[in-house]
Amino acid sequence: MIGTGPNSFVFSQDLDSGLLNDLYEGDLEYAEVVFGDFLKYLPDYFGEIEVAYNGKKIDELRKAVHKCKTLMGFVGLSTIQALYQAMEKKCEDSSNILDLETDYKQLQKQTESGRNIISTELDRLKAFNGTKK
Amino acid sequence: MKTIKSIIVEDIQVAADFLRKFCEKSGKVDVLGHFLNVEDALGFLNQNVVDLIFLDVEMPGATGFDLLDRISYSPKVILTTSKTEYAFNAFQYNVADYLKKPFTYQRFLESIAKIEVTSDIAAAKVDQDHLFIKVDTKLIKLQNTDILFVESMGDYVKFVTPNKKYVTLNTIKNLEEKLDKATFLKVHRSYLVNLTKIDDLDGNILLIQGNQVPISKGHREEVLKRLNII
Numbered sequence: 197m198i199g200t201g202p203n204s205f206v207f208s209q210d211l212d213s214g215l216l217n218d219l220y221e222g223d224l225e226y227a228e229v230v231f232g233d234f235l236k237y238l239p240d241y242f243g244e245i246e247v248a249y250n251g252k253k254i255d256e257l258r259k260a261v262h263k264c265k266t267l268m269g270f271v272g273l274s275t276i277q278a279l280y281q282a283m284e285k286k287c288e289d290s291s292n293i294l295d296l297e298t299d300y301k302q303l304q305k306q307t308e309s310g311r312n313i314i315s316t317e318l319d320r321l322k323a324f325n326g327t328k329k
Numbered sequence: 330m331k332t333i334k335s336i337i338v339e340d341i342q343v344a345a346d347f348l349r350k351f352c353e354k355s356g357k358v359d360v361l362g363h364f365l366n367v368e369d370a371l372g373f374l375n376q377n378v379v380d381l382i383f384l385d386v387e388m389p390g391a392t393g394f395d396l397l398d399r400i401s402y403s404p405k406v407i408l409t410t411s412k413t414e415y416a417f418n419a420f421q422y423n424v425a426d427y428l429k430k431p432f433t434y435q436r437f438l439e440s441i442a443k444i445e446v447t448s449d450i451a452a453a454k455v456d457q458d459h460l461f462i463k464v465d466t467k468l469i470k471l472q473n474t475d476i477l478f479v480e481s482m483g484d485y486v487k488f489v490t491p492n493k494k495y496v497t498l499n500t501i502k503n504l505e506e507k508l509d510k511a512t513f514l515k516v517h518r519s520y521l522v523n524l525t526k527i528d529d530l531d532g533n534i535l536l537i538q539g540n541q542v543p544i545s546k547g548h549r550e551e552v553l554k555r556l557n558i559i
Contacts, residue, residue, distance in 0.1 A: 218433045226350065233343050262387050263341060266411040269431045270343050 205324045210313045211272035219270070228321040234271045234314055241267055242307055249293065249300050257296070258287035264307070271317075273310045279303060332356075333444060335381040337363040338370040338396065339409065340388040344430055348383055348409065351437045358441060367391035371399060375550050379404050381444055384424075386410045397422050399547030401515060403505045405444050422502075460507065462488060462497040469495060473512055477526045477537050479504055481519035491538060516552050517545040524555055 205224055207213040220227045241264045248256035265280035283299050290296055335358050339345040345363045352358035361379060364370035366388050374382075382404050386393040393408065406424040408415065409432075419427045426440040461468045471488060480487045481501045488495040505515050513521050520542050522535060529536040533544045535552075544552050 215431075219431055221434060230343060230347070233346070237342060259387060259389075262412065266341050266430055267343060269411060270347065 205321070207272065208313060208317050208320070211317065212274035213272065215269075215274060216272040219272075224321055225325050228318065228325055230270055231314055231318040231321060234267060235311065235318065237267060238264075238307070238311055242304075245300075245303070249296070252293040254287050254290060254293060254296070257293075258284055261287060261303075268310065271314050273313070276306045276310045279306055333358045333380045333441070334361055334378075335359065335383060336361050336370060336373060336379050337383045338367065338388070338393065339363065339383070339385040340365050341385070344385070344409070347431065348437075351434055354434065355438060355441060357445075365389075367393070367396045367399075370396060371547075374400055375554075378402070381405045381407065381425075383407050383409050386415050386418075387412065394418055394422065398518065401548045401551035402510065403502060403515070407440050407444070458509075462495055462499075464495050464497055471495070473509060473523070474525075476513075476523050477540065478520055478522040478542055479513075480542075489540060514548075514552065514555055516548050517543050527556070530556065 207216050216227070241260070244260035245257060245264060248254075248260050261280055261284045265277055265284060268274075268277035268280060279299075279302065283296070283303055286296055286299055335352065337345050337348055337360055339348070342365075349360050349363065352360050358381070361377065362373055364373060367390060370382075382396075384393040384396065384406055386408060387410065393410075397406065406422070408419050408424050408427045409430055410427075411430045413429060415427070426443050428436060428440055458474075459470055459472045461470050463469075471490065475490045477489045477491065479501065480489065482496065484498060484500070485496050486499045486501060486504060488497070501515065501519060501521055505513070505521055508521065512523055512525060514524055515521050516535060522537060522542055526537050527535050528538065530544075530552075533546075533549065535542040535544060
């Protein structure tokens with residue numbers, strides 16, 4: 197089990213640790229792989245959001261938001277994932293890109309915050325897994 | 330124990346890798362390929378037979394449901410999506426299960442168990458050379474060799490034989506699973522034909538003992554492959 201013994205790993209309180217414990221079932225080496233992949237793919241995925249937003253293409257924006265939303269789930273960024281979920285719904289309901297400006301800026305900010313959290317968590321995972329090798 | 334041959338159709342690499350890992354861990358599912366979009370998946374499915382497709386819905390270009398419309402046979406399907414709104418469509422397409430991403434290994438195993446159960450039922454029916462259909466209050470026995478083709482009529486299907494037509498409550502999707510795949514082929518969303526009964530092919534129309542059956546664009550390649558053209 198993760199987070200129960202003195203030498204166990206406890207996920208950051210900024211993350212949905214219950215979800216992460218269920219997903220990884222103690223396989224922290226795989227968690228390290230996925231957290232690394234998250235950081236690898238996030239710039240491209242969020243880049244798709246930026247391109248769609250700047251191009252005022254709401255349906256493309258919705259699809260790009262949906263994709264990024266899914267990615268958030270694999271690293272336990274559930275709070276940010278909920279913002280993506282709300283943005284996706286707004287994209288479905290809106291016909292004017294200006295209606296989405298506030299939400300878009302908030303997503304930008306929160307995504308950057310999430311990236312930093314995962315980056316720190318990845319370092320912790322590497323350090324923890326390193327001590328076990 | 331026979332493993333389930335599968336493919337993953339998923340545009341998010343992390344999600345596909347996660348799923349592949351679960352498949353390997355279970356020892357029950359072989360992943361023959363991962364495709365980032367529907368077109369690439371269809372290219373593979375036109376050349377290879379799989380038991381199961383793990384299918385995302387929202388992908389660049391065509392959706393997962395477009396793939397189900399265009400595939401020429403009916404493997405089991407487990408939808409993998411992060412959007413619950415697709416549940417109704419999933420029901421309409423008769424998918425085996427619906428996994429909301431990210432899902433746990435336990436949930437994955439439950440889903441595979443459903444596939445195994447339905448596969449066992451299908452295997453038990455393989456050797457049958459006939460079927461019974463319910464028409465009004467009677468059960469009528471039809472030999473596979475008597476069936477020319479089956480046509481969808483909404484919630485009903487029409488079995489066409491040389492001498493008679495029978496309408497019964499069923500779906501093409503369901504029959505495709507139950508009828509012998511070596512003999513019967515879906516040539517259109519609304520038609521299953523007995524390959525041994527085809528007289529001619531004229532453009533996109535099959536002629537079967539005076540009946541005309543259309544071939545859809547998505548099924549044409551598979552039909553041509555199965556007709557033993559030299």
